[in-house]
Amino acid sequence: MKKFSAALLILALLSWVDVAVAEQPVRFGVLxxxxxxxxxxxxxxxxxxxxxxxxxxxxxxxxxxxxxxxALKNRTIDFLLANSAFYARFEKKYHLRAITTMVNKxxxxxxxxxxxxxxxxxDSKIKDLxxxxxxxxxxxxxxxxxxxxxxxxxxxxxxxxxxxDCTSYTxxxxxxxxxxxxxxxxxxxxxVRSDTLERMAAEGSINMDSFRIINEIKDGFQxxxxxxxxxxxxxxxxxxxxxxxxxxxxxxxxxxxxxxxxMTDAKVYSWTYPASxxxxxxxxxxxxxx
Numbered sequence: 001m002k003k004f005s006a007a008l009l010i011l012a013l014l015s016w017v018d019v020a021v022a023e024q025p026v027r028f029g030v031l032x033x034x035x036x037x038x039x040x041x042x043x044x045x046x047x048x049x050x051x052x053x054x055x056x057x058x059x060x061x062x063x064x065x066x067x068x069x070x071a072l073k074n075r076t077i078d079f080l081l082a083n084s085a086f087y088a089r090f091e092k093k094y095h096l097r098a099i100t101t102m103v104n105k106x107x108x109x110x111x112x113x114x115x116x117x118x119x120x121x122x123d124s125k126i127k128d129l130x131x132x133x134x135x136x137x138x139x140x141x142x143x144x145x146x147x148x149x150x151x152x153x154x155x156x157x158x159x160x161x162x163x164x165d166c167t168s169y170t171x172x173x174x175x176x177x178x179x180x181x182x183x184x185x186x187x188x189x190x191x192v193r194s195d196t197l198e199r200m201a202a203e204g205s206i207n208m209d210s211f212r213i214i215n216e217i218k219d220g221f222q223x224x225x226x227x228x229x230x231x232x233x234x235x236x237x238x239x240x241x242x243x244x245x246x247x248x249x250x251x252x253x254x255x256x257x258x259x260x261x262x263m264t265d266a267k268v269y270s271w272t273y274p275a276s277x278x279x280x281x282x283x284x285x286x287x288x289x290x
Contacts, residue, residue: 025059026050026245029077031086032062033140033147033193035174042266043081049262053252054245065141072096078241079249083193085145087234088280089290098234098274099250104195105258105269106222112232112272115194115225116150118214121182126189129158129215137166138178138187143289145280146193147175150227153283154215176200183210194223199267230283231275 028047032039039062050058063071068086071077072094080086080096090096104111120126126135132155140147155162162169170187172178178190179200200206215226235253237246253271256263263269284290 023056025057026054026079026241026249027061027077028058029061029063029068029071029080029082031068031082032064033083033144033174034176036062038176045265046262049256049260050249050252053255054248065143072238075238075240078238078245080236080238081233082236083145083233084231084277084280085143085149085284085289087236088277088284091236091277095239096236097246098236098277099246100235100253100271100273101275102232102235102268103270103272104232105267106195106198109222110269111222112275113221113229114146114232115217115221115223115229116146116154116191116227117194117197117224118151118154118189118191118226119179119182119197119211119224120189120214121185122210122212124188124212126214129155129160132160132162132189132214133165135166135188136168136170136186137162138168138170138172138181138190140175140178140192141171141173144193145230145283147178147191147196149283149287149289150193150230151191152287154227156287176205179206179211189214191226194221194225198223228279230280231277234274234277235271 030039030043040060043060047058047060061077068080068082069090072080072090087096087098101112104114126132142148152162172181175192175196178192179196181187182190183206197206197208197211201208213224213226217225221229256271258269281290
């Protein structure tokens with residue numbers, strides 16, 4: 001009887017542990033590229049949707065650029081939605097698994113790639129890449145993929161090192177800050193990810209006519225851009241997310257319709273199967289970030 005009672009106690013404890021684990025919130029880390037407030041406005045509906053679909057609370061956790069590696073190292077997030085460079089850098093180091101890739105949109109056109117934009121005020125004397133030398137250059141963060149790395153690769157391939165060839169090479173902190181810094185002459189040339197200027201114009205924050213694109217590529221892509229195209233952000237499962245949870249989240253994301261609140265708030269067209277991120281790795285190697 002004592003052995004039987006002990007076995008029942010062990011089973012009860014194990015069941016309690018399983019229930020306790022299941023009740024823990026799923027921590028959905030998102031790179032706060034436009035700041036914490038805008039990140040919550042953009043992604044809270046996705047968290048609410050996932051909570052209903054997988055029947056567990058999903059908590060959106062905005063992350064600054066410098067917060068991402070500590071969050072992965074300390075296992076404080078279960079999923080990571082961040083730029084493709086973070087995924088390429090940390091895939092092996094922290095055992096990330098891409099489960100879906102974001103599909104952006106311009107109007108009704110689906111876009112599963114994005115790019116970098118180099119831009120100046122429309123009245124600037126900077127006309128092309130060579131004119132960047134001796135000017136004040138601003139990126140979003142030195143570790144931002146669309147807001148730094150893409151343009152840096154382009155500049156290096158054209159013999160320009162902004163750290164040496166520009167009078168200043170600074171961070172704006174967010175994409176919006178970089179745009180406003182150029183508008184208010186706090187820097188001469190800036191770089192952000194494609195779609196930033198169009199979205200800020202749609203929000204009424206800026207007028208597109210106030211800026212001119214440097215090295216503009218016209219290849220049919222729906223947003224103004226200066227660099228080659230790279231695959232969009234992946235949603236990655238972290239070490240703390242088991243296979244079943246990862247499958248459930250991936251399935252729920254792919255089932256979202258473009259008209260759902262989660263999608264309209266996020267301004268995402270759809271989610272699809274994971275892309276290949278080899279070209280992202282090539283970019284990081286070119287600029288010495290990998």
